[in-house]
Amino acid sequence: MNEFQLIARLTQSLPGNPAVETGPGDDCAVLDLGVPGKRFLLKTDAVVEGFHFTRETPPEKIGRKALARGLSDLAAMAGTPIAALVTLGLPPGFDPELVAAVYNGMNALAREYGVAIVGGETTTNPGGLLLSIALLGSATAGKIPLRSGSQVGDAIFVSGTLGGSLAGRHLDFTPRLAEGRWLVEQFAIHAMIDVSDGLAGDLRHLLQAAGVGAVLRKPSIPVSREAKARARANSTAKTGLLAALTDGEDFELLFTIAPGDAIRLLDGWKQQFPETKLTCIGKIVAGEGIRLHDQHGSQLFHGDGYIHFA
Amino acid sequence: MNEFQLIARLTQSLPGNPAVETGPGDDCAVLDLGVPGKRFLLKTDAVVEGFHFTRETPPEKIGRKALARGLSDLAAMAGTPIAALVTLGLPPGFDPELVAAVYNGMNALAREYGVAIVGGETTTNPGGLLLSIALLGSATAGKIPLRSGSQVGDAIFVSGTLGGSLAGRHLDFTPRLAEGRWLVEQFAIHAMIDVSDGLAGDLRHLLQAAGVGAVLRKPSIPVSREAKARARANSTAKTGLLAALTDGEDFELLFTIAPGDAIRLLDGWKQQFPETKLTCIGKIVAGEGIRLHDQHGSQLFHGDGYIHFA
Numbered sequence: 001m002n003e004f005q006l007i008a009r010l011t012q013s014l015p016g017n018p019a020v021e022t023g024p025g026d027d028c029a030v031l032d033l034g035v036p037g038k039r040f041l042l043k044t045d046a047v048v049e050g051f052h053f054t055r056e057t058p059p060e061k062i063g064r065k066a067l068a069r070g071l072s073d074l075a076a077m078a079g080t081p082i083a084a085l086v087t088l089g090l091p092p093g094f095d096p097e098l099v100a101a102v103y104n105g106m107n108a109l110a111r112e113y114g115v116a117i118v119g120g121e122t123t124t125n126p127g128g129l130l131l132s133i134a135l136l137g138s139a140t141a142g143k144i145p146l147r148s149g150s151q152v153g154d155a156i157f158v159s160g161t162l163g164g165s166l167a168g169r170h171l172d173f174t175p176r177l178a179e180g181r182w183l184v185e186q187f188a189i190h191a192m193i194d195v196s197d198g199l200a201g202d203l204r205h206l207l208q209a210a211g212v213g214a215v216l217r218k219p220s221i222p223v224s225r226e227a228k229a230r231a232r233a234n235s236t237a238k239t240g241l242l243a244a245l246t247d248g249e250d251f252e253l254l255f256t257i258a259p260g261d262a263i264r265l266l267d268g269w270k271q272q273f274p275e276t277k278l279t280c281i282g283k284i285v286a287g288e289g290i291r292l293h294d295q296h297g298s299q300l301f302h303g304d305g306y307i308h309f310a
Numbered sequence: 311m312n313e314f315q316l317i318a319r320l321t322q323s324l325p326g327n328p329a330v331e332t333g334p335g336d337d338c339a340v341l342d343l344g345v346p347g348k349r350f351l352l353k354t355d356a357v358v359e360g361f362h363f364t365r366e367t368p369p370e371k372i373g374r375k376a377l378a379r380g381l382s383d384l385a386a387m388a389g390t391p392i393a394a395l396v397t398l399g400l401p402p403g404f405d406p407e408l409v410a411a412v413y414n415g416m417n418a419l420a421r422e423y424g425v426a427i428v429g430g431e432t433t434t435n436p437g438g439l440l441l442s443i444a445l446l447g448s449a450t451a452g453k454i455p456l457r458s459g460s461q462v463g464d465a466i467f468v469s470g471t472l473g474g475s476l477a478g479r480h481l482d483f484t485p486r487l488a489e490g491r492w493l494v495e496q497f498a499i500h501a502m503i504d505v506s507d508g509l510a511g512d513l514r515h516l517l518q519a520a521g522v523g524a525v526l527r528k529p530s531i532p533v534s535r536e537a538k539a540r541a542r543a544n545s546t547a548k549t550g551l552l553a554a555l556t557d558g559e560d561f562e563l564l565f566t567i568a569p570g571d572a573i574r575l576l577d578g579w580k581q582q583f584p585e586t587k588l589t590c591i592g593k594i595v596a597g598e599g600i601r602l603h604d605q606h607g608s609q610l611f612h613g614d615g616y617i618h619f620a
Contacts, residue, residue, distance in 0.1 A: 010413050017426035019392050029428030034345045044395035046433045082329050085354035087442040103320050116327035118339030123356045127437020132397040134444030
């Protein structure tokens with residue numbers, strides 16, 4: 001049983017509440033707390049030593065990454081962060097200076113995005129450092145893209161470049177909050193997700209939620225500089241394309257939109273976010289699965305994104 | 311540096327947000343999200359194997375306890391729970407049946423109190439099981455007792471009985487949500503906290519927040535049956551009184567109120583909650599610290615509540 005199978009089992013019959021508009025299974029939960037035109041988002045995300053960072057990672061970057069991951073989930077729902085709760089699990093014999101450095105990294109990013117740190121807990125965790133951050137955010141009712149809205153014929157877009165994030169970008173990425181909000185203000189975004197499990201894995205989440213398939217144009221997939229360099233340097237490494245499809249931890253926005261909006265989207269994006277790439281990588285089709293297409297034809301892509309939990 | 315000193319250092323300069331009415335340092339954070347007459351509460355709490363439960367604890371009770379602890383914090387702010395986010399850290403080679411049982415225990419309590427489980431994460435945690443739950447709740451503006459409102463002359467009340475919780479009650483306690491709300495609806499509660507660190511430790515939190523002291527009448531302190539039995543059975547165990555003052559994990563409500571309200575409070579409580587004890591254990595005085603008083607005189611109590619983190 002892997003992470004996704006376990007989650008599927010756990011989320012089968014969770015308790016509800018009338019305030020819940022969208023429960024577990026999307027990037028954030030959506031709640032109606034009684035403010036007309038507004039919805040509130042809830043999300044929690046954890047990083048663990050040995051999996052999301054190592055003992056050598058600078059502690060400021062651990063704190064930054066833990067918060068940035070949750071902010072990326074809010075971005076995928078076009079949200080604005082409000083407040084965060086922090087759970088810090090520390091191995092015995094912790095160094096208070098290290099803890100302060102973790103908080104410094106987290107606080108700096110929180111200030112940048114107007115997130116209040118309103119509480120938290122420090123607890124003993126014998127196996128290593130664990131940092132779990134719960135986030136509350138807000139969004140505009142009717143403008144919150146879920147994972148499930150893709151339609152056959154939609155164009156598939158992704159921000160930034162993909163693959164090779166572990167070379168460093170996974171500690172320094174910019175959560176695409178402004179981009180997420182701009183997208184829903186300007187366009188009817190059919191479905192959106194942040195790329196944390198790898199392009200193939202997260203695209204599969206979108207496809208399965210809508211009961212559709214996708215064709216991706218191989219040459220269009222934006223492979224990062226790091227992934228290309230790694231492929232060149234080491235003949236046994238993943239190809240750049242495979243890295244972009246499966247590495248994960250990119251924290252870019254992956255979304256679908258009516259094809260008629262594609263040109264206006266590309267033009268508007270270039271003006272609004274000139275330093276961030278936006279690429280149309282393919283289209284939504286009837287059926288299921290991901291097909292990779294190039295001048296030699298097309299093939300079904302079986303590889304999945306990174307499975308965190310095994 | 312112990313838990314409280316570390317928290318004091320971490321919370322010195324946390325980032326804020328205009329929505330935050332009360333930040334870290336109380337049982338919950340209080341937010342104004344734009345609903346007239348309403349406030350929203352945020353709280354996170356974690357339980358860790360080897361500290362809050364053992365490998366022998368039935369997994370249903372681990373899930374129940376993790377949620378109940380946070381609900382007890384909401385109770386201390388007179389809140390009503392809405393939604394929870396769950397982070398489950400699992401040692402490698404976890405048993406899916408065990409995970410399902412943890413969720414079953416948590417879900418049953420969530421249903422009882424109308425809490426939606428709206429999301430969560432399952433992650434690897436090499437050192438053992440860790441369960442962190444973040445809670446969102448609501449409360450009535452102007453009727454949220456903080457820790458800081460005690461006044462000289464106030465009567466100090468505590469619900470239930472104290473001490474010996476580790477004999478079993480720490481896994482089965484009832485969060486005092488109905489009691490917390492009833493108290494603020496009927497009375498001006500000056501300050502309130504839930505007893506998690508032990509009566510002495512949590513009373514000190516109230517005293518320090520208001521810059522006052524307390525005199526407790528030794529014979530009035532409601533010692534639990536379990537704490538009395540343990541003291542009788544083992545001559546080297548804590549006395550019942552010391553257990554009530556320092557054991558912790560009682561999850562009862564400790565609050566202060568104008569002395570003129572005391573009789574009406576005791577009468578009303580007996581009608582409303584006939585199965586739960588409510589005891590006036592002493593009064594708030596000028597100065598600082600806790601004095602224990604009986605017919606032989608009074609003494610300063612130096613012992614603290616349980617320090618979770620060492």
